[in-house]
Amino acid sequence: MTTDRLLDLVGVAGGPSAEASLFHLEVIEAGPLTPTFHRVVLTAPGLGDLLYRAGQDLMLRIPQAGERIVNRRYTIRDFDPARAAVTIDVSLHGAGPGTDWVRGAGIGDRIDAIGPRGKVTLREDADRHLFVGDETGVPGALAMMEALPPGSGATALLEIDTPADEQDFRPPEAETAATVDVRWLHRAGRSEPGDPSPILAALGDVALPAGPVHAYVAAEAGVVRRVREALTARGLEEAQISAKAYWRRGLPNAEHGEPARDG
Ligand SMILES: Cc1cc2nc3c(=O)[nH]c(=O)nc-3n(C[C@H](O)[C@H](O)[C@H](O)COP(=O)(O)OP(=O)(O)OC[C@H]3O[C@@H](n4cnc5c(N)ncnc54)[C@H](O)[C@@H]3O)c2cc1C
Incomplete structure (x- = not known):
């Protein structure tokens, strides 16, 4: 599926939005958080205006061999509007496009992502x-x-x-x-x-x-x-x-x- 087609389905590119947008992200921090969790902090133009609710996620678009893209979803652990930065915490396991990308991510690496995604957020009808x-x-x-x-x-x-x-x-x-x-x-x-x-x-x-x-x-x-x-x-x-x-x-x-x- 092309990026344009994907955006037709999920939202608009860039800018402040409660809808999903396409972001061209750059890694600004990456490394172990615990023995099995890796933390990656990413920034992008326009990301400081992100509107999201706790519990929503980013869908990373992970390039594979040829032109193939595999999507992997990771919850937004933290958002820092002043730094225009989002944090994801990933539990590393054996192998897979997501875990492999996160394990190898270094400062300056770039990746596209679409977000915010996800409907599961805090329910206001519960205390x-x-x-x-x-x-x-x-x-x-x-x-x-x-x-x-x-x-x-x-x-x-x-x-x-x-x-x-x-x-x-x-x-x-x-x-x-x-x-x-x-x-x-x-x-x-x-x-x-x-x-x-x-x-x-x-x-x-x-x-x-x-x-x-x-x-x-x-x-x-x-x-x-x-x-x-x-x-x-x-x-x-x-x-x-x-x-x-x-x-x-x-x-x-x-x-x-x-x-x-x-x-
Ligand atoms: C909405 C949403 C939010 C998510 N948020 C997070 C998050 O914040 N942090 C996070 O770490 N994950 C999160 N996940 C889960 C993550 O997307 C999956 O674990 C995904 O399968 C990882 O992709 P992969 O390419 O590494 O492995 P895949 O290619 O999907 O799988 C490769 C192999 O690894 C196995 N596998 C996959 N995940 C695990 C695992 N966790 N433990 C052991 N074996 C596994 C599979 O069974 C398969 O055999 C989220 C998923 C969704 C749908």
Whole structure:
């Protein structure tokens, strides 16, 4: 698909927009954040005017051999309008166009991206929020928790490899601010990424808050399905769950950047 055709589908090129725009990004920082996460900071003309909501992502357009482009989506972990810079945090795994590009990214490298993308953002009709994810869901969960309105509360169950992959996030500031309870779940060699057991076990130990609650689930496709089933079995309505498969065990994501539906 040509870039022009893609923009016809997703939005306009450049400029301030709540719609997706095409940005010609340049890497200004890149390096390890934790043993398995890499952080990349990117800038572009016009990026300082980006309008986005916490939880949305950028779709990197990663060149492959020949003219082929593969899209890979990464959540906006942070946005600094003064520097016209966005930060993405990527969980490195074996190999793939996304992980390979991020692993090799250096200052001055260039890449196109389309964003902001994504419909999963903080729900205003909830005052209690439950975030469930593996490492691919960590940047979105932390970004959304940093954007919680005063008086709301959040619990997060976040599966990572080891304690060394735990990450800081900006805590609520005032007494009136949101309360957050982050529980890091460590695989520590006892399970593989994409195994639903650690998250399901932790979910069983969480008391679902009374009142308007919303759950956000972002992880491997099979894990997302099992968590959604567990949440509905616990009494949540479908409308109270925003669940999205971010990758699928054993299969590359499709060229549009998400797991293929029939994969
Ligand atoms: C909306 C959205 C937002 C996302 N945000 C983030 C983010 O902020 N940070 C982040 O790290 N990821 C994020 N992801 C997930 C990321 O896009 C996928 O992991 C993607 O598959 C990576 O592409 P790749 O080219 O590296 O691997 P692919 O070519 O897709 O896959 C190659 C192989 O690696 C395996 N694989 C893919 N991802 C993983 C993984 N995480 N762990 C173990 N094996 C894997 C596949 O099963 C396959 O066998 C997001 C996905 C979506 C849809």
